[in-house]
Amino acid sequence: MGWWVITKVTFREAARKKILWTAMLTGVGFLALFALALHFQIGDFDARGTAPFVRYQILDAMLMVGLYVVDLLAVIMAILTAVDTISGEITSGTIHAIATKPIPRWQIFLGKWLGFAAMTAAFVALTFGGTILVSYAMGHVAPEHPWEGGWLVLLECLLALTVTFFFGTRFSTLTNGVLVLGLHGLAFMGGWLEQMSGFTESAKLVMTGIIVSLLMPSEAIWRRAAFDMQSPLAAALPFSPFASTSIPSNLMIGYGALYLLIALFAALFSFYLRDL
Amino acid sequence: MASQKRGKTLRTAASTPAIETRELRKQFGSKVAVRKLTLTVPSGSIFGFLGPNGAGKSTSIKMLLGLVKPTSGEGTVLGAPAGDVATRRRIGYLPEHFQFYKWLTPAELLRLHGDLCGMEGALLKEKIPEMLELVALSRHRDKRVGEFSKGMLQRIGLAQALIHDPDLIFLDEPTSGLDPMGRKLVRDIIRAQRDRGATVVLNSHLLGEVEITCDNVSFLKDGEIVATHDIKTLAAEEVRVTVHARNFNRAAGAKLSSVCTSVRVEGENITLTAKSPNELPEIYRLFAASGADVYSFVPEKLSLEDVFVRLMGEDRGL
Numbered sequence: 001m002g003w004w005v006i007t008k009v010t011f012r013e014a015a016r017k018k019i020l021w022t023a024m025l026t027g028v029g030f031l032a033l034f035a036l037a038l039h040f041q042i043g044d045f046d047a048r049g050t051a052p053f054v055r056y057q058i059l060d061a062m063l064m065v066g067l068y069v070v071d072l073l074a075v076i077m078a079i080l081t082a083v084d085t086i087s088g089e090i091t092s093g094t095i096h097a098i099a100t101k102p103i104p105r106w107q108i109f110l111g112k113w114l115g116f117a118a119m120t121a122a123f124v125a126l127t128f129g130g131t132i133l134v135s136y137a138m139g140h141v142a143p144e145h146p147w148e149g150g151w152l153v154l155l156e157c158l159l160a161l162t163v164t165f166f167f168g169t170r171f172s173t174l175t176n177g178v179l180v181l182g183l184h185g186l187a188f189m190g191g192w193l194e195q196m197s198g199f200t201e202s203a204k205l206v207m208t209g210i211i212v213s214l215l216m217p218s219e220a221i222w223r224r225a226a227f228d229m230q231s232p233l234a235a236a237l238p239f240s241p242f243a244s245t246s247i248p249s250n251l252m253i254g255y256g257a258l259y260l261l262i263a264l265f266a267a268l269f270s271f272y273l274r275d276l
Numbered sequence: 277m278a279s280q281k282r283g284k285t286l287r288t289a290a291s292t293p294a295i296e297t298r299e300l301r302k303q304f305g306s307k308v309a310v311r312k313l314t315l316t317v318p319s320g321s322i323f324g325f326l327g328p329n330g331a332g333k334s335t336s337i338k339m340l341l342g343l344v345k346p347t348s349g350e351g352t353v354l355g356a357p358a359g360d361v362a363t364r365r366r367i368g369y370l371p372e373h374f375q376f377y378k379w380l381t382p383a384e385l386l387r388l389h390g391d392l393c394g395m396e397g398a399l400l401k402e403k404i405p406e407m408l409e410l411v412a413l414s415r416h417r418d419k420r421v422g423e424f425s426k427g428m429l430q431r432i433g434l435a436q437a438l439i440h441d442p443d444l445i446f447l448d449e450p451t452s453g454l455d456p457m458g459r460k461l462v463r464d465i466i467r468a469q470r471d472r473g474a475t476v477v478l479n480s481h482l483l484g485e486v487e488i489t490c491d492n493v494s495f496l497k498d499g500e501i502v503a504t505h506d507i508k509t510l511a512a513e514e515v516r517v518t519v520h521a522r523n524f525n526r527a528a529g530a531k532l533s534s535v536c537t538s539v540r541v542e543g544e545n546i547t548l549t550a551k552s553p554n555e556l557p558e559i560y561r562l563f564a565a566s567g568a569d570v571y572s573f574v575p576e577k578l579s580l581e582d583v584f585v586r587l588m589g590e591d592r593g594l
Contacts, residue, residue, distance in 0.1 A: 005391045009377070016379040094375040097436060100341045101392035102365040275304075275344040 002103025006111025007118070014081070014119055023077050023119070027127040030073060031134055034066045038138045059139040060231045066135065067143065067229065070127040071153050071222050075184060077123055078161040082116045083177045086168035086271065095276055109271045113165055113264070120157045128153055143229035152225035152253070156218045159260045160184060163216070166267035169274060183216040191219035194246040206246065213248070217256040220248040294319045294444050294475035295340060297351035297358070301499075302335050302344060309335040311499035313349070317492075322466060322476045324486040324507075326580075327496035328588050333479050334372055336496065337446050341369055354444055365393060368437035372448035372479070374429055378422030382413050382432050385421055386439055393440040400439075407435040412461060426453030434462065438469070445469055448479045463489050487580040495587050502587055507580075515553050516582065517575045519546040521568040528566030535559055550575070 014020040041062065045055045086109070089095040098108060128150050136142045143149055163183065167176040190212025197205030213220040227235070227247045295317035302310040310332040317323045327333050338344040340351060342359025351358040354366055376385055383404050390400040408414045411431035416424070421432060430453050437445055447466070451459045459482075466476050466489055480486050486493060487507060494504045505513070514537060522544055532539050532548060535555040539548045550556055556575055563570050 002392060005388065009388055013377065013379060092375045093371055093373040094377065096338075096343060096371040097369065097374070097376060097389070097433070098392065099343055100364060100367065100369045101389065102361055102363075102394060103392055104361050273345075276338070 001107075002101070003107040003111035003114065005103075006098075006108055007115045010085070010112050010115025011118065014115070019081050020119060020122075023081060023123055024126060026073070026077075027123055027130070030069065030127060031130045034131055035134045035138065038062065038134065042139060055139075056141060057231065057233045059135065059141040060143075060233070063131070063135040063139075063141050063143060064226065064230055066131045067128065067149065067153075068222075068226070070124075070131050071156065071225070074120065074124050074127060074153060074157045075160045075218065076181075078116070078120045078157040079164050079177070079180050079184070081119065082161055082164045083168065083180070084173045085112055085116065086165060087171060087173045087176050090274075090276060091172060099276055105272050106268050109165070109169075109268050113162070113267075116161055116165075117158055120161055121154060124150065124154050124157060144231065145228045149225045149229035152221050152228070155253075155256060155260070156221040156225070159218050159221070159256060159263070162260050162263040162267065166263050166270065169267055169270040184218055186212055187216040187219035190215075191223055194223075198246045209246065213252065214255070217248075217252065217259055220252050221256045224248040224253055292319060292355055293317055293352075294321075295323075295351070295353055295477070297340070298349055300336070300339055300349035300351050300358075301347045302332070302339055303347045308499055310339065310346075313339075313351075313496075313499070313501065315494060315501055317475060317477060319475050320470065320473050321491040322470050322478060322489055324490035324493035325477055325479045325496065326483070326486065326493055326584060331496040332499040333496055334448060335499075337369075337448060337477070337479060341367065341446065365440065366443040368440065368442035368445040370430070370433045370437040370445075370447045370450055374433040376421050376429070376432070376436070378420060380421055381418055382408060382421060382424075382435070383417050385432060386435055389436040390439050395440055403439055407439050410438075410465065411435045427455060427458050430454055430462075431458070434465065438465070442474065444475045444477070446477045446479075449481065450478065451480065451482060451485055459485060483580045483584055493580065495584065497588055503583075505583065510578070510580065510583070513552060514578050514583075515550045515556065515575050516578055517548050517550055517556070517559060517573065519548070519563065519570060519574075520544055520572040521546060521563060521570045524563070524568040525566055528562055528568070531562050531566075532559065535562075544571075549578070 011020075038059070041059070044050075045058075050058075089098075095108075099105060132142060132146055160180065164176060164180045167179050171179065190209045193205050193212065194209030197203070197209060224247065293316045295315060297313050297315045300310060300313040300315075301308070313332070313336050315336075325333050325336070335344055339346050340353050340358045342361075342364070346358070353360070354363050356363040377388070380388065386404045386407055387400055390403065395403070405414065408417055411434055413428065413431055413435070416428065421429070424432065430450060434447070434450060437447070450466075451462050454462060463485065466478065469476055470491075478486060478490060490507050492504065492506055495502050524541070524544075524546060526541075529539055529541060529546075535558050536548045536550055539546065548559070550559055553575070560570075560573060563573070
């Protein structure tokens, strides 16, 4: 199976070039910082004799901030590690010796995508799972629906990864990076606009936020994950990255999954059609 | 034993051309890279594909390999439509700008390309040291490809193109980074491939190399084949004659044009191109009959470079 050979070589490339280990080390570094912050906070609670209810809510808020950072980090990692894989090999000509072998182009593409998707999943498992484990072990605090949240964060990362692959079939590495990060930034802005609209009750802002989410639904997926995972008190906060003023529906999540599939097929088709 | 195994892989009848194209064309936007490629490459031969920079050689090869989609026209490679995925199992390719995964060792790189060609693990285990030995890279088997010189990269590139014993091998500038010993090695490998029945398409600017390696050559100019020659009969074709003569009259020069394709007179030095070696006695007779005093009459076979320069015209600085 040609795609499996490509997946294996993609994984091996990430390991040899130390991309995989650097990403994992960054994740471990983040977890260490998060554990240190919890340690200091819990020490302060113990010293001040903070009430268990307040203590729980603050530690829960810290967990949500931790998961928010994990989400941002994982999306950026998915984009940065994969930004050069298709465009770079086309520009350097490395693809010539590969694409003339007896495997269809879709297998080359899918093999690479699966390799990066597996690495992204490993990074999400380490950082997302690690954050929850650290939080539970040190502060006995866990998110409401960790599995749903985890799957949604992974969906968001895979979506960003797939869009990166799509642009990689048509644009240079630099243009690709600018485009994908720009789109994700746009989605981020759209998410905040929707939250502000919930606060200011502006229908036009809601509509703008929805249109931006349709253009790039990554941030909408995070907001739904955050809503599913947050505690009732955090949900009551009107203005935060996890605020529930405008909750993306199941339909929006379905749209996100469909968006990923369409982007994947569009990228496959684009790679198949282009001259190398 | 290894050559017997290789011999079994050849599946193209000698009578079927390895490559056949009809008016293959590739246009990138308004730029025509290949205008009208009509070409037949006989099976079991070493075929030279020549032309100046920008003539469309690499694009033509890429169309035959399926890397670039033709705008129009048609082509068959080993009897299947150009770019057919299954047929690529029988094709080897060394790209012009050979870039491989630099973080692999040569043995790992060969394993990757063997795997992609669907080779069995046991066969690969046998073939990898054999191929490294063939291209004289056994000593460097533990280095990373990223540490290789240009010549070493070309050698490993050649090995990856040959590891699956292909029936048709495209070599795009295979000797440009090699020293004379390396060039000889590549020449010997190319001939050995032809001897086992494979067809080799060689794209090179090193015309001396092409002349001593190829059986046939085609010249590509502005995306179109302008001439095809059998290298063996090139000697029987035009001959350049350099004559040093006094009292050569111009009227005699006019008579020379019936047996020559070009006549250039510069004082006492006359350079002419005879249509064939058979015309040499007649040319000499014409000189003698004109009453000229002939001090030297030196015929020499036209080199491939002479033919190339004449066909391609002036250097366009590409």
